[in-house]
Every structure is written in structure tokens, then in C-alpha cells.
Amino acid sequence: MNPIRKIVSLSIIILFTYVSFAQNELDPYKYIIIPKKYEFLKKENQYRVNSYMKHLFEKEGYSTLYQGENYPEDLLENPCLGVKAMVSDDSSAFTTKVYIFLENCQDKVVFRTEMGKSKVKDMNKTYVDALNKCFVEIRSINYNYNPALALNMGYKPESEIVQKEEPMVAAKKETESTKENPQVSETEEVKGPVVSASEAPSAEPVPVAVVAVAASDSQAKEPVEAEEVYEEEKEVSSPMARAFKNETISFLLVNQGAQLQAFVSQSENINYKPGELIGTFRKTSLPNVFRVSWKKPQEGREETTAYFDEEGNLNIDILKDGQIQVIKFEEIK
Incomplete structure (x- = not known):
């Protein structure tokens, strides 16, 4: 099968398998x-x-x-x-x-x-x-x-906020208003039920109505x-998933919402098998920079950093012989 067709086929399979787990x-x-x-x-x-x-x-x-x-x-x-x-x-x-x-x-x-x-x-x-x-x-x-x-996004119209005002707060407002009114003595008992702010007529329109007019x-x-x-x-039109390669391995980078996942499509290294998840890329506060959990060729995983350069290539830092080296993957377009 043509290598490009293999990549597209594997891309479709992976997307249909994992799309339900993407964060919506x-x-x-x-x-x-x-x-x-x-x-x-x-x-x-x-x-x-x-x-x-x-x-x-x-x-x-x-x-x-x-x-x-x-x-x-x-x-x-x-x-x-x-x-x-x-x-x-x-x-x-x-x-x-x-x-x-x-x-x-x-x-x-x-x-x-x-x-x-x-x-x-x-x-x-x-x-x-x-x-x-x-x-x-x-x-x-x-x-x-x-x-x-x-319903859980935290929005509440101002009218609802006023209606839920506690009775003690409303009573305090009523008492303060009587002190400002010279016709009512400070020692005079306020008779009748306390009227909450929500029941009193308001001259100010609800902000939502103002937005509607605008x-x-x-x-x-x-x-x-x-x-x-x-x-x-x-x-x-862009492909359903982005494909990358270097001299020994090709993989598909599939978006899963808050993170990206790399699945092997072709490999000349027996330690990387087609369809295997070899990397998880977690987004950071910096554009195009990721925290990565990357599978080592021999054994275990390496927690490292990856980034896209100006040419769209994916660069991953790895520790080799006590020094940080960069492995580069070119995007297949």
C-alpha cells in the first residue's frame, strides 16, 4: 500500500477510536x-x-x-x-x-x-x-x-441576585433609609412588613436590556x-491529522483537546510498533511549546519538552550521554 494511503487510513482509524474522549x-x-x-x-x-x-x-x-x-x-x-x-x-x-x-x-x-x-x-x-x-x-x-x-457557567441576571438577597440585608437597608428620612423619628418603630429591594420599583433597567438595545x-x-x-x-483543506517523520519513524499527531497524542504509522525501529502511542503532548502557557511524555527507544518514558519551529517542524529535547539533544521531525504535507 502507498505510504501516504497508510498514513491517511491509520489517521481515520485513530480519530474514530479516540474522538469520543476528546474534551468538549x-x-x-x-x-x-x-x-x-x-x-x-x-x-x-x-x-x-x-x-x-x-x-x-x-x-x-x-x-x-x-x-x-x-x-x-x-x-x-x-x-x-x-x-x-x-x-x-x-x-x-x-x-x-x-x-x-x-x-x-x-x-x-x-x-x-x-x-x-x-x-x-x-x-x-x-x-x-x-x-x-x-x-x-x-x-x-x-x-x-x-x-x-x-446552567453551570455562573451567569445570573441581576434581578435574580436581588431576589435572593438575605432578609437581614434588606432590613438593614430599610432601617438606614428611615434614618435619612427626616419625617421618621430614630426611635419610632417601623411598622408593617419589610419590603425587599426586589419588590421595590427600580428606575434602572436590567443590564441585559441595555445590551439588547445596543x-x-x-x-x-x-x-x-x-x-x-x-x-x-x-x-x-487540511488533513484530519498532522503527520511527521524523520529517518527512522513516522507518526500521526492527533488533537485530543487539552493535549496531543502521537501514534506510530511507520517505523524502522523494532521498539516502535505501528499504531503504538509513543508520545503525549500537554499544552503550556507558551504557544507551540509542550510538556511531553515520550517513549524511549529502549525502555521507559522521558519527561521532556517539545516545540514547533518557524518551518512547522516538531523538535523534541532528549537526554543522551548526559547532554540535551534535539530530534527533529519534518511535517508530511
């Missing part, structure tokens, strides 16, 4: 919100970055909305049902480099992809290429919106162009 970081979120303009672009939907992001998420079954358009009622009531899809641009003179990261209602990053790189010269295609490579990780997630998880007003702006059929996607 996006299950609590019902909506993906796409900004109409990213900071690194000069105008809305430049190079079709925004509309292509929407297209990618919709293709994977996510419910998407442009930021500021008519939000559904449940999203207006609970903004934490939505997660904002952001793009970070770290491009150099000759290479387009982007990340996709998702922010929740508290501006906390809940998911971040690895870098997607492209050297396509056409600006209308290079971002499409790079975003496709980023999106490989998101495609590997077995997304299934879970309302039960959404979202509706933004409709006056020029809408983003209708979705197009992206023929370029066929040209730049």
Missing part, C-alpha cells in the same frame, strides 16, 4: 458569535476573513451570529450562551500566521488553536488557507451543545455580504 470545551455554548471586523483588518470582512470564519463554524453544525445582529431571545436573556470567535494575526513578511481563539461572556479564553500558517501569495486565499489549518483542531471536537453545562441599534450599519461558495476550500 465548547459543549456549554449554544452560539458562536463572529465579529464583523477583526482588529488586524482595516475594514469589515477584509479578505473575507469574517464571513469565512462563519462559514467554517456553520459547516461543522454550530449556530453562528454576527456580533450586533438580531440575537435570539435566550441569548439576550443569557449572554453567556454565546462564545466569541476571535482571530489573532502574527504574520511575517512572507508567511500568514493566525490563531483562532474563543472568548466567553467574561472575556476568558476557553479554547485556542495551534498556529495556522500559509505562504500563499494571494491575500484573498492565504487567510482561507491559514484558517483551514487552524480549524483542524475544532473539527476534531465532537461538539454537542449541552444545556445542563450551560445590539439592535447596530443594525443600521451596512451588513456583511451574503455567504459565498468557497471553492478555494477544496484547494487548501
Whole structure:
């Protein structure tokens, strides 16, 4: 069998076997919100970055909305049902480099992809290429919106918080208000039931309503162009898993959410068998840098560090003869 076909076949088998164990970081979120303009672009939907992001998420079954358009009622009531899809641009003179990261209602990053790189010269295609490579990780997630998880995200409307105010706190507020009122004596007993803050009329609207008005007003702006059929996607679509090799071994690097796992596809070393898990890569706070548990050629495992270089090669530090050496794996494209 052709070596490339072997790699693709093994990739499919591994993904179907392990996809159910991937961490589904996006299950609590019902909506993906796409900004109409990213900071690194000069105008809305430049190079079709925004509309292509929407297209990618919709293709994977996510419910998407442009930021500021008519939000559904449940999203207006609970903004934490939505997660904002952001793009970070770290491009150099000759290479387009982007990340996709998702922010929740508290501006906390809940998911971040690895870098997607492209050297396509056409600006209308290079971002499409790079975003496709980023999106490989998101495609590997077995997304299934879970309302039960959404309830545990910590969001509470202000009205509910006021209603749950303890009676002693409400009574204290009532007592303090009588002291400020000159018509009521300090020694006069306050008669009648204590009225809690939740029962009293409020002149201030709930913040969610303010957000709703702001979202509706933004409709006056020029809408983003209708979705197009992206023929370029066929040209730049990424493989289901990334493959790497050196002189003696080839393996597939499969995304499992919070970590990556390396499975042998071909080997000239009898200590590494096809299909064997030889490495687990745990993400760190630094982009493209990982803590690795790597199988030694002879016996045991080595806890070490790995990183991707500018060319996309995977470099792993190993201890040999008392010195740190680097073994390099070239990505198979």
C-alpha cells in the first residue's frame, strides 16, 4: 500500500477510536458569535476573513451570529450562551500566521488553536488557507451543545441576585433609609412588613436590556455580504491529522483537546510498533511549546519538552550521554 494511503487510513482509524474522549470545551455554548471586523483588518470582512470564519463554524453544525445582529431571545436573556470567535494575526513578511481563539461572556479564553500558517501569495486565499489549518483542531471536537453545562457557567441576571438577597440585608437597608428620612423619628418603630429591594420599583433597567438595545441599534450599519461558495476550500483543506517523520519513524499527531497524542504509522525501529502511542503532548502557557511524555527507544518514558519551529517542524529535547539533544521531525504535507 502507498505510504501516504497508510498514513491517511491509520489517521481515520485513530480519530474514530479516540474522538469520543476528546474534551468538549465548547459543549456549554449554544452560539458562536463572529465579529464583523477583526482588529488586524482595516475594514469589515477584509479578505473575507469574517464571513469565512462563519462559514467554517456553520459547516461543522454550530449556530453562528454576527456580533450586533438580531440575537435570539435566550441569548439576550443569557449572554453567556454565546462564545466569541476571535482571530489573532502574527504574520511575517512572507508567511500568514493566525490563531483562532474563543472568548466567553467574561472575556476568558476557553479554547485556542495551534498556529495556522500559509505562504500563499494571494491575500484573498492565504487567510482561507491559514484558517483551514487552524480549524483542524475544532473539527476534531465532537461538539454537542449541552444545556445542563450551560446552567453551570455562573451567569445570573441581576434581578435574580436581588431576589435572593438575605432578609437581614434588606432590613438593614430599610432601617438606614428611615434614618435619612427626616419625617421618621430614630426611635419610632417601623411598622408593617419589610419590603425587599426586589419588590421595590427600580428606575434602572436590567443590564441585559441595555445590551439588547445596543445590539439592535447596530443594525443600521451596512451588513456583511451574503455567504459565498468557497471553492478555494477544496484547494487548501487540511488533513484530519498532522503527520511527521524523520529517518527512522513516522507518526500521526492527533488533537485530543487539552493535549496531543502521537501514534506510530511507520517505523524502522523494532521498539516502535505501528499504531503504538509513543508520545503525549500537554499544552503550556507558551504557544507551540509542550510538556511531553515520550517513549524511549529502549525502555521507559522521558519527561521532556517539545516545540514547533518557524518551518512547522516538531523538535523534541532528549537526554543522551548526559547532554540535551534535539530530534527533529519534518511535517508530511
